[in-house]
Each structure stands twice: as C-alpha cells, then as structure tokens.
Amino acid sequence: MSDGLNRIAFATVAFVLAAVWGLPFLYSVWTAFHPEKYSANFVWNAPLTLSNFTEAWQAAPFALYFLNTVILIVTVLVANLILCTLVAYAFVRYRFRWAGFLFSLVMVQLLISPEILIVENYLTLSTIGLTDTIIGIALPYLTSAFGIFLLRQTFLTVPKSLDEAAQMEGAGAWRILWTVYVPLARPVYLAYGLVSISFHWNNFLWPLIVTNSPEVRPVTVGLSVFATVESGIEWSLVNAATLMTTAPLIIAFLIFQRQFVANFMRAGIK
C-alpha cells in the first residue's frame, strides 16, 4: 500500500525536478523562435520565426568560430592522446631514476590547472609571440595530468604476461605499445576523449584572454562578444545565437547518449 504511494511521490518529484531543470533552456528556446517583442510575453499563439537565427548568423562569423573550436579541440585531443600515452607507457613499463618524483610532478597539474595560472601563462605566451593564435590557446593543455593518470591506471592492469609474450615474438617497444597496451585501453581513450572535447568546447576565460581577432576566436568567446551589452540588447538574437552554437553538441549527444554512458562505465570512471 505505502509502496504505491511512495511510487507516486517518487514520480511527482521526478517530473517536477525534470520540469524545473528544463525551464531555463525551454525559455531560451521560446525566445529564440519568437520575434523580439514576445521574448518576455508568453502568448500561446505568438508567431514563430526563424529570422532570429538568420539575423544572428549574419551578424557574426559563427561558422568561423565553429571551425576555430573544432581545430582547437582536434589539436588538443590528438596531442593529449599521443603525449599522455607516451608518458603513461614510460611510467608503467620502465623503471628509471626519479620516476616517483617525476610522477608527483606530473600530478601537480591535476591540482593547479592552467586556468589558475592565466597571469603568468599569458606573459609566457606573449613573450614567445603566440598570443592570438589557436596553437597559443592549446599550448597549456597539450599534456594533461588527468589523461596520464587515467592511462597509467589502465596500463597497470595490462597483464605482464601479454607484454612478455609479445617480446618473445620479437616485438619492439613501439609494437608492444600499439598492439598490446593501446587496444586494451580503448574505452579509456573514448571516455577521456569525451571529457577533453567537452572541456575545450566549454573553455572560455583563457581563450578570451589570449585571442583578439575573429580568425582565432572559439565559439565561447565569439558568443560572449556577440552578447555583449553596450546598447539595446535583443534577447531573441542572443538566445538564437546561443542555441545555434550549442546545437551540434546537443544533437551529437541525442544520437550517442547510450554509447556515451556505456563508455563511461567501461572506462571505470565512476
């Protein structure tokens, strides 16, 4: 008897929470698809329009911002995957002097992430003349302690016998890395890739500081520049731009949501 009541209470909480959670986003959708004068007035038969999207698209080079973000994400991801693999491999497979010390040095970055060091990293970047470049945005993130840590944990679970069997067959260090270690860590690569992509898709403060021109601005900075208030701000335009720029990731998630959760599980990030 009380189980049935419990279930109803549980369901109510669930639906209310989900509805409240969705509200701000739905509001933004409403604003984006209606003319500006309905952005704070809810009339059920308010005319729908796509003109906010076309106007926002024409007002700022969002396609370019997208391209920049994609270049940034790919650069960081490729570098991360390669460099973190190399370091993790060294820590797991070899012994060398200072290994423990070096590992704790690496782990320092988990704590002091590059965002916190914006002041000095900015000075470094301007000394070497890489401000206002995409590689400049990427540089502090090319090696990731988190990636090294995850891969090291995974590589440690690779049975030594597999490694030794491969050696018996005459495989060199690189072949062993490629044929033994990397395949076993595939779910980790996927999960880490998702985390890295989402991180750089989000990243704002650092790119804001180091970029000046639209040619290198990622979407986040482009969006904030677009929504900057100096004179009358049109909510519908800003919301259209917001939705437009975030649509690709949302659509990707809708398509891949099952695999997404499954990969997190398999990677053991839980």
Added chain:
Amino acid sequence: MNMRLSYGMGFILLFVPCSLLVAFTHYPAFKALLNSFWNNGSSIRPSRFVGARNYEALLEDDKLMQVLSNSFIYAIGTVPLAIALAIGMALLVNSRLPATGLMRLSFFLPTMLPMVAVANIWLFFYAPGIGLASQILNAFGLPSINFLGSTDTSLVSMMVVAVWKEAGLFMIFYLAALQSIPTNLKDAARLEGAGSVRIFFDVVMPLLRPTTIFVAVNALINAFRLVDHIVVMTRGGPNNSSSLLLYYIYEVTFGFRDFAYGATLTVLMVVILGFMAAIQFWVLNRKAHYQ
C-alpha cells in the same frame, strides 16, 4: 621486473610532454612567486623589487577578504548540493518510471552547453520584472526578486547557475556506477525485508563512495577554476558580492593591468589549492585505514 629506461627511449617518451607540463604549470607557478616580489611597471615606469610589499597589500585588502569568503561559501554550497542532486537524478533516471529518457535529457542538457551559453540563458531568466523567474513569482502573487542586483542574492544566484550546469554531468558518473551494481545485491537485501530507503543507504551508498570521491574532487576544483558565468553575468558585483578568487585575479591583472598583484594573488590561489589537496589526501588516507 620492469625494464630500464634507456636515455634515448626516455627522451622520446618523456621530453616533449614533460617540458610542456613544466613550461605551463611549474614554471608559471614559480614565476608568479618571483613576480610577486616586484611592483607593477608600465611603459613609462619600469617595475622594481619591493620585497614583501605585495603580500602586505594582500593582508590589507578588504576586498580580497570578501572574495575569499565568497569563494569559500561558493565551494561549500555548490559541491554538496551538486552531488546530492546528481545522486537523486541518477536514481530517478535509473528507475522504472516512464519518460526517463526525457528526464535524462532535461538533466543532462545544461552540461552540453558551454558556461558562457548557460550564463546568457540565465541572464534573461533572472532579469528582474521581465525575466521568466520574475513572471513565475508574480503569477503566484510574489514580488520580483532582483537576483543579480542585490548583495543578498547575487552569490546564491551564481551558485544556482553552477549547480544547474554541473549536476547533470555528475549524474552520468553516478548513473554509470548505479548500473554496475549487481541487481542480486539489492534482491538479497529485499529478501531480508529491507525497504527501498534502507537499501539505498546500506547497500547502494557505500558502493557509490569511489564515485563520490571522484566527483567531489572534480567539483571542488571546478568551484575554483570556473568563473565564466561571473564574467558574463555580474562582473563580481554588486559591491563585490559575487566575486570569486579567480575572477578577482582576472580583474586585477587584465582589467587593472596590475600583473604584479595578479601574480601575488596567483600564489595565494596555489597555496589554497595545495592546502585543500593536503586535507583531501589526509582524509582519504584515513578513510582507507578504517576500511
């Protein structure tokens, strides 16, 4: 048992990644420490060594005291709230209720949006008198709240935005953990007559502990490093009531162009984070002992 690392191989494996790491983590941290002993120069007045003067300024900076207390409240407020909500959401989505797919979407959508986009959306949502939040309050006969324009509510409003954005991501971690709990464990407990609430606290929660630790550490780091919404929504105001430490560093350095004081604040930030890490390490170690 492991092989010795030859110099050549070591160079190939470690040189590039480690030098990048040193160049953008260790070197800047060290450089901040050095720069904190110099004053700020401009083109017409070069900087000079001032000893501990910047640190004296740190102690006298009443705005900094407010910023530190804000950061502390922000972390203490957002981390547990986001975790509790994430667990709740994961349980809901993992239940046999109808429309869990839609629920998952609703919870997870905010995570897909960059913080800047989230801030834009909430800026309009919060707008006093005209935004949706005010309209809902008014519909219930309540007065509008000046969310971002009052010192009483601005920080809390920022915390709500952060929790809204982050809880969904943490939910995914919990969801993964929940789905890996063997069902026979729960069935066994149920056979022994345990209710759902007892099963949750006695069986499920302990199994979620590693997830909670992972999520808590991440949430805590994020509480210090994510200030995008402050930049977009309040710029730390009104009267510094929503300013967080990293935003203050940004304001001092790139707004006031005081790189020396910015470096000093960076040192403070590193020290605080180091201190937090030490506490975490200590707590986790003790926990491990008792298990």
Added chain:
Amino acid sequence: MNARMRTALPLVMSAAIACSASMAQAADLEFYFPVGVNAPAVATIEQLTNAWAAQNPQHSVKAVYAGNYEETTTKALTAAQAGDPPQVAVLLAIDIFTLIEEDVILPISDIATSDADKAWIDSFYDGFMVDTMFDGKVYSIPFQRSTPVFYYNKDAFRAAGLDPEVTPATWDEMVEMGKKLTVKDSNGNVTQWGTRIPNLGLAGAWLFGGLVKSKGDGLSTDTGTEARFNTEAAKASLEFLQRLADEEVMAPGGITWGDTPKAFLEGQAASIWTSTGNLAFINENAEFDWGVGFLPGGDGPGAPVGGGNFYIFKDITDEERDAALDFVRFMTTPENQAIWSMATGYIAPSQAAWETPEMQAYSERLPQALVALEQMPHAYREFATFQRARVTQYLVDAIEGVITGGTDAATALAEAQEKADEVLGEYR
C-alpha cells in the same frame, strides 16, 4: 609543362611587380571597434570601412569587433604590448590616460599638421574635445559619442494624469512625478516603476557623473591625477539615488545597464536614463508613444559625456600611420558622421554633420535626436584618471555599497576617496 611555365612566368612576374609597386604606400589596417549586439551598428561600421577601402584600393582595412568598451581596450593594449597593435581603434575617450601611460598611442595633433588637418580637428564641438586632450596635445578624435537622456513613456504619463510634454526638470519633480507613475497590482507588487537609473558597474558610475554635474561639481579634472569623490555634490547624488528607492519611485538595489531599454519597452519602467546610443533601438521597438527630455538635475541640468574616440597607435609604419589618419578623417567626414549617428543614435560630434541635409531631415523625423545635442552645454567629461579602471572601481564599489544598503553615502565616498588618493598620489 614547359609551355605552361613560359606563360606562367611573366604573369607571376608582373603580379610581383604590381605588388611591390603598390607596396610602396599600401597599408593593411586593423581597426578595433566596440559596439553592442544590435546589428545595424556593426553593419554600418562595415559599410563605412568598405567605402574607405573602395576609395583607397591600395590599402585594406579589417574591422575587428572586439567586444564591449572595456574588452576592446584590453584587447588593444594586450595586442600593442605583444608588438602587434591595431593601427586604429575606437576606444573609450576616458582611456586616454591609460593609453598614454602604456605609451601606445600617437598624439593626433602631432601627425595631423596641415592646415586642412587643423581645420578638421577644430570642426568638432568643444564639449567632445575636452577629453581628447592632455598636455596641450590632441590624442583622439570624437566618433561614437553619447550622453544619457531621459526617455519616457508618454502613454504612461497620460495614464498617471501627467502632461506628456513636460518632463521632470529637478530631482524633487522626479520623485513627485515618479510616485504617480509607479503602478502596483492587487498584491501590492510593483508592475511599473516611475523611473530607472542604471547604477551598477561602469555604466552606473557614468550616469552618476551626470548627477554630480547637476549639483555643480565634477568627479575628475583634466590633469588625470585627481578624483573628487568625497564632495557634497557626490554625497547629494548618492542620497538622491537612495531616495528614489526609498520613496518607491525606482526599484531598490542594483539596476543593470543592459536590461534597461528592455524594461522600458516592456512597460516595466515609465522612464529610463540611458544613452542616446539606444535611440534607434527604442525607436524601432517601442509600441507606445515615447519622448526624450533632459535628465532631471539637482541644481540645474547636468549630464555626463561618454563614448568612444578614434585613436592611432604607435609602433606602426609611416605608410600605416598615413593611411590610418586618412581612414579616421574619412570616418569623421560630416556625411559619414551623419550616417553613423542616424544608424545608432550616437551624437554627431560636429556642427557640419548636423547641417547636412540628411541630418536635417533626420532630426525633423525624429526630433528626440536633437535633445541630446541641446543638452550638451550642460554635460561634463566622464570620470577619467590615470589607473582609470582601478580608480573607477573604487567609485563603483561606493555606489554599489550604498544602493544595495551596505553603507551610508558619506562613509562609502570617504573610503573611495582615500583609496583613489593613494593610487593617484604617485602621479601628482
């Protein structure tokens, strides 16, 4: 392949020659500018820059929209310090001291030396020139200048039984009329406020300067080394803001700049104090009868002048410098000032611009545009000192501290004064 090379080679060579020939005076300008989201402003800037480029095919210009005023200044400064300055930028007039201290700009009066150049510099209204000068030199050229005016909803005035053609002239009248304009619903919640003065952040400090001016004082002087926060005028101004909230004429607490036009359009505020830069936006979106008047004043009318000027940067080649000067001159011809003013609502900064037929027709069509010009004699320069960002923040903290109820006006202003003096002492 040989054949192809034979035909290709002369082509390449002639192209190279053509290139090097035009290289002699060609300049690729980068031009940073700040304007808000509203598309017409960006489109107009592009229209004007393209027109200049079309007239000067040997040059090119890239207009970079760099965010709001503060961000654009930051971007320009960081680019300059990295050795890659934009040649031209529209930045806040009040950033003059920062730009001089960082040694990144050229005095325009040093490079614009011909008689025609001098006549051009003299063509702008004096009110806009005061904050372009330092140490006897002109450092910038007025362009995107604005001043706040009093926008009011005539329908709301009528509904409150007020004469829709008479705006409040004094603070007392503002309070009195504002009380009539404030409307509450059956729950006692306010649905329409009497007036709305943005009081947060830099915009709040800007409008505050107008209040102080109307009490016969100024927040800063032309030396750049003096902040005048702890004055009777400033105290009275802060108390006026407080009084508006206490008497329920204005919403209590912090009021943002960005939402202000929206609140006006939505009927949330019967009147607003905001920049003339919003004229076009409000004209386009208002669905009620609206008017514009002088800002109500303490002892008389008073307003701040604000907005952005053209600066030319150092560390650029002679060709770039000449091209930049030519570009600035082009952008500020009377005709182009008129185009820019009509597209945005910024005040055209010279008499000649107002005398163009287009501008004459415009002010007949939209008489509200003339109010700002008429208010100009009562306007005073916006707060500007060395270390402007930091010192203004002290003022912002004081204003925000009082309006959010944390401190009283006298204490807050005295504290801001003390901090400002500490910073500025080094520059005196």
